[in-house]
Amino acid sequence: xxxxxxxxxxxxxxxxxxxxxxxxxxxxxxVKETSNGRNLVFQRVNHKVFKHPExxxxxxxxxxxxxxxxxxxxxxxxxxxxxxMSDMIQDDEDGYFRMFLYIDGSVTHNELQKPLQAYxxxxxxxxxxxxxxxxxxxxxxxxxxxxxxxxLRFSQxxxxxxxxxxxxxxxxxxxIGFLVxxxxxxxxxxxxxxxxxxxxxxxxxxxxxxxVLFDSNNNGLCVIDLDTVMPGYFISDxxxxxxxxxxxxxxxxxxxxxxxxxxxxxxxxxxGYLSEMKDELTEAEKKSIIYAGKFMIYMQALRFxxxxxNNDIYYGARYEGxxxxxxxxxxxxxxxxxxxxxxxxxxxxxxxx
Numbered sequence: 001x002x003x004x005x006x007x008x009x010x011x012x013x014x015x016x017x018x019x020x021x022x023x024x025x026x027x028x029x030x031v032k033e034t035s036n037g038r039n040l041v042f043q044r045v046n047h048k049v050f051k052h053p054e055x056x057x058x059x060x061x062x063x064x065x066x067x068x069x070x071x072x073x074x075x076x077x078x079x080x081x082x083x084x085m086s087d088m089i090q091d092d093e094d095g096y097f098r099m100f101l102y103i104d105g106s107v108t109h110n111e112l113q114k115p116l117q118a119y120x121x122x123x124x125x126x127x128x129x130x131x132x133x134x135x136x137x138x139x140x141x142x143x144x145x146x147x148x149x150x151x152l153r154f155s156q157x158x159x160x161x162x163x164x165x166x167x168x169x170x171x172x173x174x175x176i177g178f179l180v181x182x183x184x185x186x187x188x189x190x191x192x193x194x195x196x197x198x199x200x201x202x203x204x205x206x207x208x209x210x211x212v213l214f215d216s217n218n219n220g221l222c223v224i225d226l227d228t229v230m231p232g233y234f235i236s237d238x239x240x241x242x243x244x245x246x247x248x249x250x251x252x253x254x255x256x257x258x259x260x261x262x263x264x265x266x267x268x269x270x271x272g273y274l275s276e277m278k279d280e281l282t283e284a285e286k287k288s289i290i291y292a293g294k295f296m297i298y299m300q301a302l303r304f305x306x307x308x309x310n311n312d313i314y315y316g317a318r319y320e321g322x323x324x325x326x327x328x329x330x331x332x333x334x335x336x337x338x339x340x341x342x343x344x345x346x347x348x349x350x351x352x353x
Contacts, residue, residue: 003017003029003042005091006042006089006091006097007031007042009082009083009084009089010080010082010083010089010099011082011083012031012033012040013035014033014034014035015031015032015033015034016031016032016034017029017030017031017032017042018030018032020041027043027044028041028042028043028044029041029042029043030042030102031099038101039101039102039104040080040099040100040101040102041077041099041100041101041102042097042098042099043097043098043099043100044095044096044097045088045095045096045097045098045227052143053088053095053096054088055141055142055143056143056226056227057079057087057088057098058141059140059141059143059226059229059230060078060079060087060226060229061079061087062135062139062140063076063132063135063202063226063229064076064078064079066132066134066135067131067132070131070134071131074131074222075103075213075221075222076222077100077101077103077213077222077224078100078101079098079099079100080098080099080100080101082099103213103221103222105215105216106213106214106215106221107213107214107215107216108209108210108212108213108214108224109209109210109212109214110209110210111209111248112209112245112248112265114218115262115264115265115267115268116218116268117209117214117218118209118241118245118265118268118269118272119268119269119271119272120212120214120218120219120220120272121207121209121212121220121241121245121272122238122241122268122269122270122271122272122273123220123272123273123275123276124212124220124221124222124223125204125207125212125223125237125241125273126237126272126273126274126275126276126277127276128202128204128222128223129201129202129203129204129234129237129276129277129280130276130277130280132201132202133201133202133280135202137200137201137202137231140202140229140230140231141230142230142231143227143228143229143230144205144228144230147205147228147230148205148232148233148236148296148299150185150186150189150295150298150299150302151186151189151190151193153299153302153303153306154183154186154302156302156306157179157302157305157306160305160306160309160310161176161309163309163310164309164310165309165311168308168309168311168324169309171321171324172305172308172309172324172327175301175305175324175327175328175331176305178331178335179298179301179302179305179331182298182334182338185291185294185295185298186298188291188295189295192233192235192288193233195284197282197283197284197285198233198234198282198284198285198288199233199282199285200231200232200233201231201232201233201234201280202229202231203229203230203231203232203233203234203236203237204223204226204228204229204236204237205228205229205230205232205236205237205240206225206227206228206240207237207238207240207241207244208240208244209244209245210225211223211224211225212224234277234281234285234292235288235291235292235295235296236292236295236296237273238269238273238289238292238293239292239293239294239295239296239297240296241269241273242266242269242292242293242296242297242337243293243296243297243300243330243333245265245268245269246261246262246265246266246269246293246333246337247259247260247261247262247333248260248262251300251304251326251329251330252325252326252329253329254325254329256328256329256332259329259332259333259336260336261333261336261337261340263340263343263344263347266344266347267347270289270347270348286348289348290341290344290345290348293337293344294334294337294338297330297333297334297337298334300330301327301330301331301334303315304323304324304326304327304329304330305323305324305327307323308321308323308324308327
């Protein structure tokens with residue numbers, strides 16, 4: 001890959017290049033222009049995951065133009081246009097590339113250290129959706145079809161049971177039983193998507209902590225990594241924060257004794273999100289805040305176990321039983337979450353609703 005040729009398409013000739021972040025899908029670099037000191041984020045889009053990168057570019061430009069018109073004071077990492085005025089450069093051999101301005105002084109976190117960070121992140125994701133509430137949803141494109149379609153994920157799980165190798169099925173039997181017993185989470189999702197009380201909104205769909213920019217004082221600045229922004233339900237964003245913020249360890253942890261649910265982080269997520277969205281959400285949506293956590297944790301457990309039973313064809317595996325461990329990890333987290341539902345409800349009832 002000749003990066004210099006791509007950068008020349010943006011008029012960048014003299015620069016320093018270094019890797020940026022640890023994203024699993026796209027490859028990202030920091031570009032420092034030596035001629036003027038400007039810092040840029042340079043990214044290669046993984047077109048194997050995002051089959052139509054032009055839809056991502058379209059969505060980001062649509063959102064950028066809307067925010068510039070309606071909320072020009074909002075900090076948004078707008079795409080930098082190439083010399084030919086396009087938002088993305090396509091290379092026949094290496095795929096698709098794009099550029100954003102780097103927010104000097106900003107920081108990202110790969111792990112949460114304190115509830116304040118969870119509050120600020122939830123506030124930023126809520127603010128993003130709230131500011132875009134006036135955007136015509138019919139104009140926003142779907143970048144990953146059925147990304148958070150729980151009904152489909154459950155159907156794929158059931159299909160995987162039919163063709164699983166007996167040894168793998170046996171090893172996953174406890175997980176399988178638990179997931180089948182909690183099919184009610186799928187039934188609730190099916191009720192939500194046909195309910196008039198649940199609105200399709202501009203939804204980020206990937207609300208891990210690393211997708212928020214902070215300043216040096218842990219104040220949230222804005223959300224980033226907008227490839228999965230598309231029409232969706234609020235349970236996706238709130239649920240993904242609960243799945244990834246409540247426990248101090250990730251789905252990769254093999255020692256399940258380390259998995260805990262942190263009530264102060266739950267409270268921070270709820271209060272941070274509702275500080276922006278409480279007047280936007282319907283009463284039915286507010287009553288489903290706790291369900292959002294069940295929805296996302298359950299779906300991720302389904303996806304890991306399904307992949308394990310399908311011989312690791314989607315996520316791959318770095319070691320034998322990797323996706324089984326991931327699935328068991330998420331099942332453990334979901335058990336703890338379900339056990340604490342009454343305590344969570346008390347927090348919601350005394351929160352900012």
